[in-house]
Amino acid sequence: MPFDKDKLKKKDEEKLEEMQREIDEHDNAESENEIENPEAEVEDIPEEKDEAEELREKLAEGEEKYKRLQADFENFRRRTRQEKEELSALVVQNFISELLPMVDNFERALAAEATDATSFQQGVDMIFNQFMEVLKNRGLEVIETKDAKFDPNYHQAVMRVENPELEDDTIANELQKGYMVKGKVIRPSMVQVVSN
Numbered sequence: 001m002p003f004d005k006d007k008l009k010k011k012d013e014e015k016l017e018e019m020q021r022e023i024d025e026h027d028n029a030e031s032e033n034e035i036e037n038p039e040a041e042v043e044d045i046p047e048e049k050d051e052a053e054e055l056r057e058k059l060a061e062g063e064e065k066y067k068r069l070q071a072d073f074e075n076f077r078r079r080t081r082q083e084k085e086e087l088s089a090l091v092v093q094n095f096i097s098e099l100l101p102m103v104d105n106f107e108r109a110l111a112a113e114a115t116d117a118t119s120f121q122q123g124v125d126m127i128f129n130q131f132m133e134v135l136k137n138r139g140l141e142v143i144e145t146k147d148a149k150f151d152p153n154y155h156q157a158v159m160r161v162e163n164p165e166l167e168d169d170t171i172a173n174e175l176q177k178g179y180m181v182k183g184k185v186i187r188p189s190m191v192q193v194v195s196n
């Protein structure tokens with residue numbers, strides 16, 4: 001089932017902000033209702049019993065609403081955390097289920113008699129191609145280095161070599177492949193760079 005992490009995250013953040021605003025509004029309303037001047041004259045306090053009772057009821061109502069809002073907020077945070085954990089587990093389960101056919105193929109290759117090296121090599125190549133196809137479907141991209149200029153965003157220079165046939169900062173040789181996932185570098189290519 002396809003999902004959009006960014007949309008879920010944005011929706012969660014908006015709900016979180018809305019709940020925080022309600023809590024803040026309640027806190028502000030509560031602080032405005034407090035007596036600001038402790039030396040205020042007794043005449044400012046409502047003398048009628050009904051008014052005092054009404055104010056107590058409103059205060060109790062506000063406190064109850066505040067407690068419910070806090071409980072809702074905590075439940076929301078707990079539920080969001082739980083949903084993220086479940087989503088993460090689902091992603092891992094789906095990815096592993098895509099890898100299982102390769103595990104089966106490896107088991108078959110190991111169980112077969114190793115009399116023909118060529119067919120064994122072909123089987124390993126097929127498994128490798130199957131594995132790379134699964135990774136590509138998940139967004140894996142190989143960082144190209146052939147005839148490329150050195151770019152520190154994508155390459156890690158581990159050695160400088162002289163080569164009069166190539167321009168400076170050209171990649172002379174790739175020592176280890178680099179990879180990106182959906183445009184983000186997860187491992188830069190390890191390369192030799194020309195420096196004449």
